[in-house]
Amino acid sequence: MTQPEIHVDVSRHEGFASRELVFEIKDLSVFYGPFKAVRDITLDIGKSAITALIGPSGCGKTTFIRCLNRMNDLIETARVEGEIKYHGVNLYDKKVDAVEVRRRIGMVFQKPNPFPKSIYDNVAFGPKISGFKGNMDELVEQSLQKAALWDEVKDRLKESAMGLSGGQQQRLCIARCVAVQPDVILMDEPCSALDPIATGRIEDLMQDLKEEYSIVIVTHNMQQAARVSDMTAFFTAEVNEQQDRRTGVLVEYDKTENIFQTPTDERTENYVTGRFG
Amino acid sequence: MSQASPREVSLQDLQGSPKRIRRERAFRGLFFGAAFFSIVISAAIVFSLFGEALTFLRNVDLSALIDVEGGWFPRRGRFDVITIITGTVLVSLIAMVVAAPLGLGAALYLSEYARPRVRRALKPILEVLASIPSVVLGYFALAWLSPNIMQALCSQPTSFSLGAAGIAVGILITPLVASVAEDSFRSVPMALREASYGMGARKRSTVTSIVFPAAVSGVVASLILGFSRAIGETMVVAIAAGATGGSLFTVDTCGPGQTMTAAMTSLAIGSDQVRGQEGTFESLFFVGLVLFFMTLALNLLSERFVRRVRLRY
Numbered sequence: 001m002t003q004p005e006i007h008v009d010v011s012r013h014e015g016f017a018s019r020e021l022v023f024e025i026k027d028l029s030v031f032y033g034p035f036k037a038v039r040d041i042t043l044d045i046g047k048s049a050i051t052a053l054i055g056p057s058g059c060g061k062t063t064f065i066r067c068l069n070r071m072n073d074l075i076e077t078a079r080v081e082g083e084i085k086y087h088g089v090n091l092y093d094k095k096v097d098a099v100e101v102r103r104r105i106g107m108v109f110q111k112p113n114p115f116p117k118s119i120y121d122n123v124a125f126g127p128k129i130s131g132f133k134g135n136m137d138e139l140v141e142q143s144l145q146k147a148a149l150w151d152e153v154k155d156r157l158k159e160s161a162m163g164l165s166g167g168q169q170q171r172l173c174i175a176r177c178v179a180v181q182p183d184v185i186l187m188d189e190p191c192s193a194l195d196p197i198a199t200g201r202i203e204d205l206m207q208d209l210k211e212e213y214s215i216v217i218v219t220h221n222m223q224q225a226a227r228v229s230d231m232t233a234f235f236t237a238e239v240n241e242q243q244d245r246r247t248g249v250l251v252e253y254d255k256t257e258n259i260f261q262t263p264t265d266e267r268t269e270n271y272v273t274g275r276f277g
Numbered sequence: 278m279s280q281a282s283p284r285e286v287s288l289q290d291l292q293g294s295p296k297r298i299r300r301e302r303a304f305r306g307l308f309f310g311a312a313f314f315s316i317v318i319s320a321a322i323v324f325s326l327f328g329e330a331l332t333f334l335r336n337v338d339l340s341a342l343i344d345v346e347g348g349w350f351p352r353r354g355r356f357d358v359i360t361i362i363t364g365t366v367l368v369s370l371i372a373m374v375v376a377a378p379l380g381l382g383a384a385l386y387l388s389e390y391a392r393p394r395v396r397r398a399l400k401p402i403l404e405v406l407a408s409i410p411s412v413v414l415g416y417f418a419l420a421w422l423s424p425n426i427m428q429a430l431c432s433q434p435t436s437f438s439l440g441a442a443g444i445a446v447g448i449l450i451t452p453l454v455a456s457v458a459e460d461s462f463r464s465v466p467m468a469l470r471e472a473s474y475g476m477g478a479r480k481r482s483t484v485t486s487i488v489f490p491a492a493v494s495g496v497v498a499s500l501i502l503g504f505s506r507a508i509g510e511t512m513v514v515a516i517a518a519g520a521t522g523g524s525l526f527t528v529d530t531c532g533p534g535q536t537m538t539a540a541m542t543s544l545a546i547g548s549d550q551v552r553g554q555e556g557t558f559e560s561l562f563f564v565g566l567v568l569f570f571m572t573l574a575l576n577l578l579s580e581r582f583v584r585r586v587r588l589r590y
């Protein structure tokens with residue numbers, strides 16, 4: 001547990017050289033009260049790409065991804081140190097309004113969480129609150145189409161979203177997120193509550209969406225990371241200074257194929273080959 | 278366990294100890310008895326209500342029950358129920374005007390805005406408010422609300438008034454409305470709030486467009502329960518609304534008036550006066566029966582709303 005951490009300068013990698021960056025994260029540490037949940041994360045996330053975050057349970061993937069759109073502000077004890085630049089702007093600058101951040105950086109959660117409203121109203125909610133003035137019907141249709149849900153629900157737009165299946169609900173959540181036309185979509189284990197068929201549909205969907213949006217996805221499913229992502233970051237938890245709890249660190253960050261075929265760190269190799277723990 | 282042969286099991290082994298089984302039965306009987314006893318008591322009360330109310334209805338000229346001109350003067354044989362129902366409804370509506378904004382506001386604040394520490398400090402205060410005896414609130418209405426609030430609202434000197442009683446009843450039911458509504462706000466899953474914030478919604482839109490609509494059945498239930506409690510409130514109106522002996526039909530909230538509950542108490546206190554004319558005493562049970570059906574209907578209604586909240590998630 002004393003190996004040096006490896007911070008990969010992604011701009012050196014060919015897959016990344018031509019890419020514009022969305023996030024530049026430097027020395028990020030997150031605390032819950034006195035507990036340091038993740039520490040010293042440094043990595044860059046590219047535009048129009050899918051970046052996967054993998055690692056064992058409790059290593060701080062959720063903690064990390066929730067920093068990217070300031071969802072951690074909602075947790076009273078959470079505190080962030082270090083810097084996250086979003087298109088060059090420090091997200092944690094005092095002048096930055098978290099609400100504006102979240103309009104640009106949307107989030108899809110682990111458990112589908114549609115509002116107990118109609119399918120239509122679920123999609124229209126975001127645009128409505130951000131003052132959308134255009135043709136709402138059109139926007140709702142477009143968003144549902146992007147989420148590959150339109151054909152299944154076009155005849156029941158006024159029905160409650162709670163009546164949809166789990167996979168449909170999750171696609172609705174993606175449609176809802178897409179409707180506010182974000183720049184980045186964060187997904188925290190979006191498929192963990194879904195069956196393989198629904199999962200497949202969402203993976204296909206991500207491929208379509210990445211043309212327009214930058215996607216960061218947390219997944220426990222190694223095959224999923226390998227299938228869908230361009231870049232993969234492997235996190236793990238290591239015993240902290242006080243030796244009492246485990247703090248998450250970034251072990252390796254590279255092009256997905258490198259992480260899975262030629263990892264440079266032993267811990268990554270053990271994890272991706274299933275020899276972990 | 279290391280034996281290769283299967284264990285022998287006889288029926289006796291699986292029968293269990295007869296003593297334990299007997300004890301189990303005894304407990305079951307005990308609890309059943311308690312449940313049964315309370316049902317019997319409720320049934321007996323309703324029966325006696327029905328019985329006396331029927332006696333009243335048989336003895337009285339039915340047209341006297343709706344006689345707005347005559348008003349409610351049971352000792353003189355004037356039984357216009359419209360007068361006292363109107364009094365009850367007026368007091369309860371005034372109570373709701375006070376309790377709905379205060380109670381729902383407090384509930385929203387506690388569940389959505391207050392930090393945990395503030396919440397922990399405020400909840401007990403609400404409970405203190407809930408435990409003020411209604412007799413005290415009655416005198417508060419008479420001694421403080423009437424000269425200070427009602428006098429200003431009515432621009433005329435007031436002492437006993439439906440308005441003062443209504444405001445005091447409103448204060449009385451505010452904690453009830455607040456606590457039922459707060460429960461329903463808090464039962465809205467955190468995931469829904471996160472979904473809303475995650476799309477860039479502000480607190481205000483999250484509360485008004487997501488949390489409140491998701492909890493609306495519980496909110497309605499809290500209001501119905503509050504209303505039903507206001508209808509049944511007796512002490513405050515008996516002290517502060519005036520018109521102890523009876524009342525003419527009135528909708529003037531600045532003046533005295535009589536509610537159903539106050540009408541019943543004034544019939545029951547001073548036992549030498551109870552037996553007035555024929556049916557005077559029994560009219561008490563008739564009013565009680567009407568009151569019973571009103572609150573029963575409201576409670577059933579709110580029960581249905583509460584169930585809808587539970588089904589949703």
Ligand SMILES: Nc1ncnc2c1ncn2[C@@H]1O[C@H](COP(=O)(O)OP(=O)(O)OP(=O)(O)O)[C@@H](O)[C@H]1O
Nearest residue numbers: 032037056057058059060061062063064075077248
């Ligand atoms: N709200 C919180 N308050 C205190 N500690 C927290 C909170 N949320 C997470 N933690 C702790 O932070 C650490 C990282 O948790 P996190 O949820 O980020 O892990 P994760 O990698 O997403 O795990 P999983 O794969 O199981 O979802 C854990 O030790 C967890 O107990």
Ligand SMILES: [Mg+2]
Nearest residue numbers: 061062063188
């Ligand atoms: Mg997680």
